[in-house]
Amino acid sequence: MLLAGQLAVGGLVRPGWLRIVGTTIDEVGEGAPPAPEDEHTDGLIAPGLVDVQVNGGGGVDVQDGDRALDRLDLLALDHGITSYLPTLASPDLERAEEVAAAIARRAVDPDSPVAGLHLEGPFLAPAHAGMHPLERLRPPPSELPSWLRWPPVRLVTLAPELPGALALIAELRRRDVVVSLGHSGASLEQGAEAVAAGATMVTHLFNAMGPLRHRAPGLPGLALVDPCITIGLIADGHHVAPAVLELVRRAAGERVALVSDASAAAGLSEPPRASAADAGEARPPGGPTTLSGVEVYLRADGTVRTATGELAGSTLTLNVAVRRWTELTEASLPDALRAGSEVPAGAVGLASGIRAGLPADLVVLGQRAEVQRVMLRGRWRF
Known part of the structure; x- marks a missing residue:
């Protein structure tokens, strides 16, 4: 052709x-x-868009398994996404094993855009857990558990300041699993140690993270200045203020990987176009949906929150994130497209580009x- x-x-x-x-x-x-x-x-x-953080969409939650993934595959293609990582947020491990098996099958299916699994947690700092239930968090293990050896695991988010985190980072990298730092209150120095151990990303910069202070820059400060770090960023104008998005673009725009962090509420109003196949059972707009089994609610301002008000993913799809990056910052469309395709792809070992x-x-x-x-x-x- x-x-x-x-x-x-x-x-x-x-x-x-x-x-x-x-x-x-x-x-x-x-x-x-x-x-x-x-x-x-x-x-x-x-280039087809690449989203490395998708919790759900179209009324379904990744943890709902095959039928949810049927719908998410179609939703991804509808929005120009040719590779995505279904994401489990500190999941129930028994249920997660079933979902991982479904993801593994799709990751080798040429008709599916699934490219692997993102495990966000459970090795997260309790003070920065966000919507992750505290009872599901755990310290890094001394030996790699069997569920971290699941074939589709491509990306793991963890907090580097936890005891045992550095050894876990090194072991995951030895197994070609990408490690991203997030849900963390780490100092700049602790973050730098994690990068030296093999971490190469930061998950949704500024969100569920210690703040950037002029004498204690923390993980955000490290992400902005370390050329080895790819910056995952939610550019919806809710998770990070537009002025701060522009700050990130000016400091490290070539390392920004736009992510949707999509919840089940993303794309609810849109029927699938990519195929007439069964798209899975979706929950109706307006009612509660779930994110890795946690009940969340779509607010009138367009945010998705838990019952206690914590942000819980977004309603973004990645093509909208690309457009919003150009609207909320001075980024050009070609640069925004790169941030939505080649940068995230390269960060997790995928090929993307023309x-x-x-x-x-x-x-x-x-x-x-x-x-x-x-x-x-x-x-x-x-």
Whole structure:
């Protein structure tokens, strides 16, 4: 297939073309295509989006298993996401094992955008637990438990200041599991020790985290200045104030990985477009939904909160996060697209971009980042 149009490549938008052979991008060029194109699009052709923190969406919770994942796969494709990590927040481990098995099956299924599992917790600081139930938290173990050896585990969020955390970080990295620091009150020095042990990300910067102080910069300060850290960031204007989002962009914009932290309330009002297949049973808008089994509520201001008022994920989808990044900061659309695709992909060991040899995972976007078409592994899904 020869596809031509405006391409988002290397932080720029320019006319060009790409040849797709099977599931892979075979060639990419600038200007007019070398032969009559099979398709020409008026939209912007960009790398498929990559979301490394998805708790739910469309009224379903990741922990609900296969039927929920059916719906989340469709919801992801509807919003231009060609790879995502279903996320379990300090889950009940018996239930989580069943969900992990379902995720493992999808991670090797070419028709699914699932790319692995994100375990957010349970090794979190109680003072910064956020919506995570305190009774589910636990200290890092001296030996790696069997559930951290589950095949689909790709990303683990933990608090580096907990006793035993550094040894756990080193062991996870030895097993090629990416470690992100979050739900933490760590000092800058404790965070730096964790990076030296192998941590490479920070989970939803500023949220459920000790503050940035001018004499005690903590984990936020480390994230802003350490070039080894990829910064997970929720750009909805609720979790982080717009002025602070712009501060992050100016200090470390090239390391920002936009995440949705989507809860079951994300995308509730939208019917799936990507397939007519059974999309799973969704809860109706307006009632309570769950996030890893915790009951949460959609507020009139667009936030999702627990009964006690803690923020509990978001209603974002990643294409909206890309658009909001350009609206709330001075980021260009190409830079925002990179923050929603290549940066998060690289952080968790996935391939993303419009270059020869990479998977043909693409999204065609309109002027407001609305999704017009999605290609997964060389096949248009809608």
